[in-house]
Amino acid sequence: MIKVNDLHKSFSGEEILKGIDTEFIQGKTNLIIGQSGAGKTVFLKCLLGLILPTDGTIEYDGKAYSTLNKEQQRELRKKMGMVFQGSALFDSMSVAENVMFPLKMFTKQRKEQRMERVREVLDRVDLLKVDNKFPSEISGGMQKRVAIARAIVNKPQYLFCDEPNSGLDPKTAILIDNLIHEITKENNITTVINTHDMNSVLEIGENIVFLKDGRLEWQGDKSIIYKTDNESLTSFVYSSDLFQKVRKAQLQGL
Incomplete structure (x- = not known):
């Protein structure tokens, strides 16, 4: 609260x-x-x-x-996790790298642990199949789901x-709301x-x-x-x- x-x-x-x-x-x-x-x-x-x-x-x-x-x-x-208005993804990073970014910033997990968590949240937002793509290669709705995955990867309160x-x-928009x-x-x-x-x-x-x-x-x-x-x-x-x-x-x- x-x-x-x-x-x-x-x-x-x-x-x-x-x-x-x-x-x-x-x-x-x-x-x-x-x-x-x-x-x-x-x-x-x-x-x-x-x-x-x-x-x-x-x-x-x-x-x-x-x-x-x-x-x-x-x-x-x-x-805290944050989903920005414009998704705010890094253009030079793949979907998986974008989602992993907070883990590299705030944890001392091994790479294998980070990858496991990234796969977990990408699966939750139904984006495992685009993990190696770049933001410019996916739709706006997918970009928003990547932003949500990145926001929850550290299990925020x-x-x-x-x-x-x-x-x-x-x-x-309704799909994003429901997610x-x-x-x-x-x-x-x-x-x-x-x-x-x-x-x-x-x-x-x-x-x-x-x-x-x-x-x-x-x-x-x-x-x-x-x-x-x-x-x-x-x-x-x-x-x-x-x-x-x-x-x-x-x-x-x-």
Whole structure:
């Protein structure tokens, strides 16, 4: 679990995050949603430890990041996996080499051990057959699965995903959503996903954090997001093409 307590972040006197209190639950897919400029990216970077908050604390299973020394912070980062928006694969490395990279960075395993783990996670994302190919030789959906394999190769306790469906067609995006959800359940990971994709919200939104102007505006799950009386969330949800289709189907079924 990740617990956020009165989190503030300012840049050059401008407050971006304005006192966020929330929790991200272990074993669930936790989604951060909101319009552009709501503070989602800054929030995610704070959760990753890439930037330090101006005030407030972030606790990882009861331990506040701000109280950790450099070595303890490094140990915590080893427990984090990250799926970047553009996959961020190394073009000069094969699929297998990309997935192995965190193992070489953070472990002292023998090459045979690393290869065994790489094969294990590539099998989990159904990519064993392309292990020797380079990123430019596989599809965007495959590249995203490689990024997921790389993110989980070190068996993280926390998995962070920044717009994992960016640039993917709807069918592939659903496959990626389901894969992340399945891996979260299988490994009891605390997964946090920064997204604007309402398909993701409806597919895997077990704990949804809605930000507006740097504040926590609403929190709940996918089963109640259409039933809320929060005007800001309603406006955000209703503006999506997906909602219009769902609402039309609901009306036709009446």
